[in-house]
Structure formats: structure tokens, C-alpha cells
Amino acid sequence: MPPPEISKRVLDAKLEACKFAFSKLSAVKTTRMKNYKQLRTLLMLKEISRRGADRDFLKDPENSVTRILCSVLKQVVSNADRSLKSLRGFHYETLDDQEKQQVTRMIASVQGMGSRKYEPEAVEHHQDDMAEPMEMEIYLGNGDDSVGADFGDIVLDPISWPLESQLTLEWVETLMGLLNQFTWKNSVSEFPVVLPHSVAVSLVDCASQILDKEANCVKINCSSEDARVIVVGDLHGQLHDLLKIFDQSGRPSQNQWFVFNGNYIGRGSWSLEVFLVLLAWKILMPENVFLLRGSSETRVSAEELDFLKETCDRYGEHGPMLYSKCIDCFKMLPLASVISDSVYTTHGGLFQSSRIQEDSANPSLLLGSLEELDKIERRQVGENDDENITLNHVLWSCPWMADGLSESNYKGLLWGADCTETFLKQSNLKMIIRSHEGPDARADREDMGNMLSGYSADHEVESGKLYTIFSASMFSQGSRNYENEGAYAVLEPPNFTEPRFVSYTVENVPRLQHQMRSDGSSSRQLQMWENRTGDGFASMGISNPPSWTVPLSSDPSQSLQLREPSHVFEGLPVPNTIEEPHKSNYDYLFRLISALKQEIQTRDNREKELMDNLTKTKATLEVISQMSSSL
Structure with a gap:
């Protein structure tokens, strides 16, 4: 056992560290938190540092981090329950669409927290319910220091499949809230984080x-x-x-x-x-x-x-x-x-x-x-x-x-x-x-x-x-x-x-522009649907692909029916920033250019072949002419 003076110095150092941490955390503005998970993490860190700075509290062997967490979690649950009741008491008819959206997102953030119970002996079995350590930017009151990396946009907790596949009303409501929140992130690559593939x-x-x-x-x-x-x-x-x-x-x-x-x-x-x-x-x-x-x-x-x-x-x-x-x-x-x-x-x-129609004379x-x-x-x-x-x-x-x-x-x-x-x-x-x-x-x-x-x-x-x-x-x-x-x-x-x-x-709803279709109608009763030329246009949804009559000679009466070559697609990639319907128009134009270039190349090859044949014929005629002269 270390000497008492050393134990006291260690305790004093830890107390000072806790006081410093508490002072920093107290300067963090709770209004800057992006969601309830961040707020919950901040409250727990603040409470742990506050209790850790209390010498009398630390002297009690019954007090531990587990009990601190339990106390904080109970407070969070109580606050969440009150918040949820207040949010659900809104009269939606008095709100505009944007305000309704904000209330819905707030409800989704605290959904389910009010029904949880935490006891000291059971806290260790609820690790999934406690905020995990995360890297996030802490904005201090004076706007100076920050800890960790930029947290970014809204963070959504993933939803898990319930035991024995027994869905509850709360589970379905949570699913709707999460998916609604996710649509405002506008980053589909993060979708599995919210809704895992297995779910x-x-x-x-x-x-x-x-x-x-x-x-x-x-x-x-x-x-x-x-x-x-x-x-x-x-x-x-x-x-x-x-x-x-x-x-x-x-x-x-x-x-x-x-x-x-x-x-x-x-x-x-x-x-x-x-x-x-x-x-x-x-x-x-x-x-x-x-x-x-x-x-x-x-x-x-x-x-x-x-x-x-x-x-x-x-x-x-x-x-x-x-x-x-x-x-x-x-x-x-x-x-x-x-x-x-x-x-x-x-x-x-x-x-x-x-x-079968019985009157075959009048079907x-x-x-x-x-x-x-x-x-x-x-x-x-x-x-x-x-x-x-x-x-x-x-x-x-x-x-x-x-x-x-x-x-x-x-x-x-x-x-x-x-x-x-x-x-x-x-x-x-x-x-x-x-x-x-x-x-x-x-x-x-x-x-x-x-x-x-x-x-x-x-x-x-x-x-x-x-x-x-x-x-x-x-x-x-x-x-x-x-x-x-x-x-x-x-x-x-x-x-x-x-x-x-x-x-x-x-x-004013979020949209993923690259996924919006520009073709067809809601019923898609289109006469031209079955008459598309080329395989490529079907995947693009273009109902009138290039099948153009284009004059390619000095004689206007001579024209060519162009069709899109399904195996050729020339032109630069369309930038991701281009939205519909312009993207489809660019794709359309590139395919037409591809068809024209291929036909021009084909004609050039034919003309070259013809010129080669003419050259060979001319050379043959010259040889014959020379042979005739010698006779």
C-alpha cells in the first residue's frame, strides 16, 4: 500500500483533473448538440466529472462510475419522457410543413428513451443503451478550443431486428422516424448504418x-x-x-x-x-x-x-x-x-x-x-x-x-x-x-x-x-x-x-435528383414503348431513341436511317452534378453522336476501300496499256 501522502497527492491530482474537465464541459453549449445521443453523452461526461471532483463523494466506497451512470441515465430517461409528452402535445394544424418536419424529427430522436429503466446492478447489462465513446467537436463557450474531429451531420442509431421477429408499434414508429430523418442526409451510401441489410x-x-x-x-x-x-x-x-x-x-x-x-x-x-x-x-x-x-x-x-x-x-x-x-x-x-x-x-x-365468346360471328x-x-x-x-x-x-x-x-x-x-x-x-x-x-x-x-x-x-x-x-x-x-x-x-x-x-x-421534400425518372407517365401507357431501338436506351428510359433520317451526301434524296449501336457508347462521362432531365439529354446526345461517328467511320472505310480498289484497277490498266503498247 502506498504511503498516505502519496495517495493524497494522487487523489488531489485526480480531483484537479476532474475539476478541469468539468469546467471545460460546463462551457459546452447544449444547444449545439446535433441529436439526443450527443446530448446524452455530454450530460454523462459532465456528471461524471462533477461527481469525480467531489472529494466527499469519492470517499464513499458505495459510489462508483456505475452508480454515476445510473443516476445520469435515470435523469436522461425522465427528461426524454417529459420531452416526448410535450412534443406529442403539439397541435399539428397550427404548424407549417417545415415546423411539422422539425417536430417529427425531434420525436424520433427521443423515441423510446422514456420507457427504459436503469438500476445500478443492471447498468452493466445495458451497454447498448449507453452512449459509446465518439469523436465529436466540442464547441466551448468562448469559441476557442475543440476536442476531436468534426461530427458532421445528424447521427442516426441503427435499428435492429427484434427477437423472435415480433414487431411492436414502437419499432415500426422508430423505423419511420429513422427513415424520415435519413432522407434529409441525402447520402444513400450511409443507409446500411441506419437500416442494416439483414434487417x-x-x-x-x-x-x-x-x-x-x-x-x-x-x-x-x-x-x-x-x-x-x-x-x-x-x-x-x-x-x-x-x-x-x-x-x-x-x-x-x-x-x-x-x-x-x-x-x-x-x-x-x-x-x-x-x-x-x-x-x-x-x-x-x-x-x-x-x-x-x-x-x-x-x-x-x-x-x-x-x-x-x-x-x-x-x-x-x-x-x-x-x-x-x-x-x-x-x-x-x-x-x-x-x-x-x-x-x-x-x-x-x-x-x-x-x-370463349359463343357468338363467333360477332366476336x-x-x-x-x-x-x-x-x-x-x-x-x-x-x-x-x-x-x-x-x-x-x-x-x-x-x-x-x-x-x-x-x-x-x-x-x-x-x-x-x-x-x-x-x-x-x-x-x-x-x-x-x-x-x-x-x-x-x-x-x-x-x-x-x-x-x-x-x-x-x-x-x-x-x-x-x-x-x-x-x-x-x-x-x-x-x-x-x-x-x-x-x-x-x-x-x-x-x-x-x-x-x-x-x-x-x-x-419542400428532399430528393435524390440522380434517381428521379424523366420518362413515361404514371400509367406508362405509351405507344412507342415496344418500338425502341437498341438495348442501351431501355435502361435509360428514353422512349424515343435516335432512329433518325440524316442526309449524308450531296444528293438530298439519298439519306440514311441511323440506329443506336448498342455496343458503342462514346462521349465523356456526364458529371454527377448534372440533374435530370439534362443528364438523359446528354446521354441521348452522346448516343446519337456515337451513331453518327460510327456511320461516318463506316463510310470512310468504304471510300478508302473503294479508293484502294480504284488505285489497284488503275495500276492494272496501266500495266495492260504498257503491254499493249509493246505489242
Whole structure:
């Protein structure tokens, strides 16, 4: 044992060190902390240094760092609980969008802290709950000294998969909060830090098992007087519209059902996030959340919409595995729902019957029935899609004002009000709510509703009505923003057939510009889609690739039909700073230049070959001439 005077000197030195640390930490402004984790770390360090500077406290053998931590953690938990209650007491209707976003992010920062308990003997078992040592810049009151490295942007704790795959409401809420916060970081490479690849895979696997057991047309029975059903249309990767819907309408519950009509992925920046959030809700409340399949949820559409690129941007080399699992999950999604024996919802619309037309002298398409819909094989997402006519019709069909059932220029059908009446009557239903079309798809259909309010009443017949609903607000296509509202439908008893449509707008949301698509429409009913030239343009989404008639001779009547050479792509790489639609335009121009250069080179080679032949011919003629002269 060291002499008492040495022990005293050591203790005094440690006390002075603690006092110095406490003075420095006390100068740190808590308002400069980026998130709750930083604030929690600062409080613990400050409390430890304060207690360490207390000679009387250190003399008590019962006092230790563990007990100090326990005391601090209890204080943090108490503060978090009070903060959470205060934040949840905000009246959202008095806030603008930016203020709502700030409150939501603050709630996500302290979510779950108030429910934790820390006892001295158990603190050592809660190491994951305590802030880990981190390098961060400490801003002192006088603005002089700093310790460590720059902390950077918001730091988000990763979410872990719960034991026995038992999701809780708190877990799903935390997931939504984390993903919402992440979108403002605008750095997809850090995505696995927030949502590990294993958690995303578990979400898809668990949801796929549930979806696989559901019928093609799910039946939703709402018997309670306070029941409500929320029907949501196309989201197209716009996560903040989904969060807006949940904020306005409330979360799924035992008395509130949600039906999503498909097209979760698409032209927004957050397709994967939208899909994973919905899968989480499906796992948590499988009897109250129903996810239907949209035209985007096929292998071909997913490829055209760069969904693989999106997953790879987030998970790198692990992206293809998750992408493959999502594709497999798509084929498990049901195709339609019937709500309270009154309302039929689906993505596209009506479909052709598999029955044979008896009157062969006057052939026409026959309308399919719910019984036939239940019998089709929906678990197809790839090359065989075209062989399943009914599946394609359900996903791609659209209403129009003319009577009858007619083939469209793509995979679906066009049906009139008479078909709506027939389907409602033979199915004993009162209403159809479908999606698939947004303001872009309706821009050239002046006889139909323009969808700028997020919904349209398309047919009104004796047996009921047909509505189209679209939930992606401020929908963009290339450089054009339609400035439309998104909408969802609220169905309530007694008969659920008088929908109340709620329109909304989400503005000033973060976007990843390089992921925004500029091609096509929400329904992608494009005549030119199947007539593309070259393999390269399909991956770029350019619907009118260069197939140009260009005069390349002095005779204007002689022209050349140019086609893009799929094996050649010349031109400098497009800088990352160039945003859509300019990036696609540059790519387009480079491919055209490539085609022109290749053709010019081909012509040069032909002319060179011709000149060589002429030279050889001339030389031969000269030899013959000389031989003739000598004779």
C-alpha cells in the first residue's frame, strides 16, 4: 500500500483533473448538440466529472462510475419522457410543413428513451443503451478550443431486428422516424448504418410469408360502428407523402384498416423506403393493412424504374440480393380487395374473361368476374407476364368514356361505363376505387378527370360509381411538375359507399435528383414503348431513341436511317452534378453522336476501300496499256 501522502497527492491530482474537465464541459453549449445521443453523452461526461471532483463523494466506497451512470441515465430517461409528452402535445394544424418536419424529427430522436429503466446492478447489462465513446467537436463557450474531429451531420442509431421477429408499434414508429430523418442526409451510401441489410432482408422475408397466404382478392370485413378504411393510391417512391397520410389519417389500428392500391416504387427518390415501411406495417397488423400489387411491382417495370440501382446505391454488393427478394415479394401481393361486401379496389381495373365468346360471328371481349380473378396464378413477375392476360389487365387497364371493352395500346384494356355497371351488378357491389393514373396520364385525356386534386369520379352508373385515386403529390415528370395534390379515400359505415376524399400537398421534400425518372407517365401507357431501338436506351428510359433520317451526301434524296449501336457508347462521362432531365439529354446526345461517328467511320472505310480498289484497277490498266503498247 502506498504511503498516505502519496495517495493524497494522487487523489488531489485526480480531483484537479476532474475539476478541469468539468469546467471545460460546463462551457459546452447544449444547444449545439446535433441529436439526443450527443446530448446524452455530454450530460454523462459532465456528471461524471462533477461527481469525480467531489472529494466527499469519492470517499464513499458505495459510489462508483456505475452508480454515476445510473443516476445520469435515470435523469436522461425522465427528461426524454417529459420531452416526448410535450412534443406529442403539439397541435399539428397550427404548424407549417417545415415546423411539422422539425417536430417529427425531434420525436424520433427521443423515441423510446422514456420507457427504459436503469438500476445500478443492471447498468452493466445495458451497454447498448449507453452512449459509446465518439469523436465529436466540442464547441466551448468562448469559441476557442475543440476536442476531436468534426461530427458532421445528424447521427442516426441503427435499428435492429427484434427477437423472435415480433414487431411492436414502437419499432415500426422508430423505423419511420429513422427513415424520415435519413432522407434529409441525402447520402444513400450511409443507409446500411441506419437500416442494416439483414434487417431489410428480414422485413421482406417475414412479409412475404404473410402475403403468400392471402387470396388474389382479399375480403375485408368491417363490422364495428367506429370502423374506418383508408384507401391509398400510387405513391411512386414518395416517402413523405406516405408519412403525411399517416399523420393526417392516423395509424393502422384495430378499428382502422388501410388498403394500398400498389405502385409503391416508381419515380420518387425513396421507393425502397416506402416499400419497407409498408411491409413493416403489414407484419405488425396483417389483418388491418392490405398491400395490393401495382403495375410497377413487376420485374420488367422494376428494371425500367431503376429499382435495382436504388437498392445497390443503398447496399452496394448486397443490393442485388435484396432486390431479388423484393421481386419475389412482388409476386405474393394480392391483386384486389372487397371492402365490407360493397367496395372493390384494385390497381388498374377490370379484366377480360377467360370464357370463349359463343357468338363467333360477332366476336367481342367478355368481362371477367371475381370468381375468375380468384383462380388465376398471380405469382408471376418476369418474362411470362404476357402469357397471363388477366394479370396484365388487372394491373394495366384504364376506364374511358366510350362503351364497351377494348384492347389498349399496351398490356391492359379500356372499359366504358357499361362495363362498370355490368361488373358492379354481377358482383353485387356498389363502388370501384382504382389507381394507376396520375395527372401526367390524364394530361392528354381531356374527356377524363385531370387528377390534379388526387382523385377523379370517372363513371356514375345505376349500380354505383367508379373512382380513380392518386396519392403522390407534386408529381414530377422530367422538368415538369404537375403541382397536383395527392389524395386518399376514407370509407366509413354504414355501407362504406360514400367516400370522403382528403387531398393534401407535401412540398419542400428532399430528393435524390440522380434517381428521379424523366420518362413515361404514371400509367406508362405509351405507344412507342415496344418500338425502341437498341438495348442501351431501355435502361435509360428514353422512349424515343435516335432512329433518325440524316442526309449524308450531296444528293438530298439519298439519306440514311441511323440506329443506336448498342455496343458503342462514346462521349465523356456526364458529371454527377448534372440533374435530370439534362443528364438523359446528354446521354441521348452522346448516343446519337456515337451513331453518327460510327456511320461516318463506316463510310470512310468504304471510300478508302473503294479508293484502294480504284488505285489497284488503275495500276492494272496501266500495266495492260504498257503491254499493249509493246505489242
